[in-house]
Amino acid sequence: MAEKIEVILIDVGNTSVKTTEVINGEFVNTRVWKEELLLIIEHYGSVPLMVSSVKKLDKWIVGRKNITSLSHLSKLPIELDYKTPETLGADRIAAAVGAMEMFPDQNNVIIDLGTCMTIDLVEKEGVFRGGVIAPGLKMRMKAMSHFTDSLPDISNEWERIMSGELGKSTKECLFSGSFWGIIHEINGVLQTMRQDFTSLNTIITGGDAHYFESKLKAHIFAGSKIVQKGLYRIWKYQQ
Template structure:
């Protein structure tokens, strides 16, 4: 179908992110403060299909709110083009699966590691046989900053402030020490996980996405493919494959 328009939506813990695709190409992505404002946008765009992945709003709520579009809600019980080797699938975040699906479509028959830099940092491994092997969940940048303030008496809360980068071996102020501790710890963590997985999964392809990805993508040692819209692209590919 020519001029086919899809809207796909990734509802995270803190943000609602949508992508408008036309004939398979991402034309625009936007952030929304509520699903009601997203609904008004969808009515303006008149998409052929609309698909969701959500860790916040429930399936019933989304089906009722967007009923006029007959939306597709992807969950961890949805049919996927990958196999899943995971013991607690019921608790597996669908956004993690969508990242693996995106890797499956973009790098077929390759060992891939998807790193999503959101509220938490997730590492998800898809092997060359398209089997999702699981991964790691780690606190994200702002979560680490907030935790140092929450669990101490005197350390400030830097989680709401703009992230600044100025690498130096040691911090010369409390703020610098905190920022250096969080930033460098995350970089060492990413490099460490990539190194460990690459030992077991040859020719590993590493994809990075999420809100904090632009800050870290150039600072890790190993080569990566950074794409802030990876989850949206995976959603649209999955929607079109049905």
């Protein structure tokens, strides 16, 4: 007999939806969807769903009995020290909780490299202190082309252009400004945070994380399931 699914964790991003089944506390059958959220929800039927979304959810989704949607109003195992909690992305909340779950009793910095780049700090006492939102890698490349007349868009070919920090062609310079700019930006933010926190545990996640983790001036932990771990912790906390 198949084991019963405890809950389905649904992470709605800007470009795709990721689902993960939880069976006996284990994360299994992670799947990436391109379909609409409605079709995904209908696919799972009446199984309990825990949803984190960077997009606003329809009222009928939030109102379904088997769906728990994450927001700043949710009962959370951390405190949000944030001036506008209603604008705080559910993915950032989930990642913050996931960091505390993975590395308790530490000051955690979560670097998420996706469509946008976010860098968030969660103190070891369980307080989310805020962070940074900046353009992601491809967004930077697209923006430079979009807002100028002559610069090309290298967002679909940048891996063939990769160069050192000083580009020798316009495309290499665009790569350098985008890729190495992110590295220097992250290192600068970490340096600033270390002025107030002598010990920082750094976690990197997101679709572009693997391009950057070896380039940063910090000991980095990979956090590929950090949002899922946070979602599951919050779901358990609310039961």
